[in-house]
Amino acid sequence: MMQNASDVVRSEMLDAHAAVRGILQCATCGVEYDAADHPDVCPICADERQYFPADGIQHWSDPSRSTGRIDLVELEEGLFALRGVEGVGIGQEPNVLVSAHGNVMVEVPAAITDAAIEAVRALGPMRAIIPSHPHMFGLQSAWSEALGGAAVWIARADAAWLGRVPAHLHLWDGEEQVLPGVTAAQLGGHFPGSAVVHWGGADERGVLLSGDTIAPNPDGRTLAFMRSYPNRIPLSGAVALRVAEGAARFDFERLHGNFAGAVLQDAREAVLASARRHAAWASGEHDDLTGPAGQG
Incomplete structure (x- = not known):
């Protein structure tokens, strides 16, 4: 089902228990499936990236029995994180972007609670839910229904990974304006449809919500470009540069990832510099620094 990005389906607001009816989720990655028609094995976890x-x-989990907690934490003006405590899944930290034209959820929690629903509703109307790639699908159907039928944006290139098709599905390609001042762009890399969301920011200096299409490193100054983060499979230098250059089409001072990492100043240049560093190491330019194996 296709719908315009700014449309909100005025459905009845559901509580957490009603929203997860008919859903089963993989206990490892936390992604939702139809309870009545799910695979024997989660294809996302069977893939080399998971x-x-x-x-x-x-192992499968019934989300209605979840005892995890989700806290809403303000990261900066107009930007919040949904920070989970306990529960299933891989621990992603979704963001809620608040604008004068409505709100956008970037990434999706692998849990849902009445308290978290109420906290998100209190921020204003949800216009779109955008997972950056299949690992971030979480309980996207449940969150969509609980937030009044917000459109779930899925990259057409990654739609085959859907284990449950959201009722309010918006398939998209390339680059689209989500709301005035908010743009989603598919850069590829980690998955073919891996996406980022650019927002002007409350201070108009630019914010990139990068998921792990471009992942902040623990130093808070550099970033990583990987096919698989848990299994340490890198992307080629050429792809890292392509992804970075795609992101650099936007102006942004700050970048927030999906596992609490961030680069809070000069983020656009940090993305480009990190891609150049990745490409140099991947090409063998620094093999002389690696010990006897690099001496030729």
């Missing part, structure tokens, strides 16, 4: 638990067995 993993099964240590016992190697597929």
Whole structure:
């Protein structure tokens, strides 16, 4: 079902228990599936970018029985994080962007609670829910229904990974304006449809919500470009440069990732410099610094 980005389906507001009716989720990655028609094995976890638990067995979870907590934390003016405590999944930290034209959720929690629903509703009407890539699908159908039928934006290139098709689905390609001052762009890399969301910011200096299409490093100054973060599979230098240059089409001073990392100043230049560093190492330019194996 296609709908315009600014449209909100005026459906009845649901509580958490009603919103997850008919949903089962993978206990490892936290992604939702239809309870009545789910695969034997989560294809997202079977892919080389993800993993099964240590016992190697597929486990499923009923989200209505979740006891996890989700806290709403202000990161900066107009930008909030949904920070989970306990629960299933890989621990992503979605953002809620608040604008005069409505709100956008970037990434989706792998849990849903009545308290979190009420906190998000209190910020204003939700216009779009945008997971950057399939690992971030979480309980997107449930959140959409709980927030009045907000459109769930899925990159057409990654739509085959949907285990449950949201009722209010918006398939998209390339680059689209979500709301005035908010743009979603597919840069690829981690997944073919991996996306970022650019917002002008309350101070108009620019904010990039990068997911892990471009992932902030612990130093708060540099970024990583990977096919798989948990399994340490890098992208080529050429792809890292392509992704960085795609992001650099936008002006942004700050960048927030989806696991609490951020670059809070000169973020656009940090993205470009980090991609150049990645490409140099991947090309062998610094092999002389790696010990005997790099001496030729």
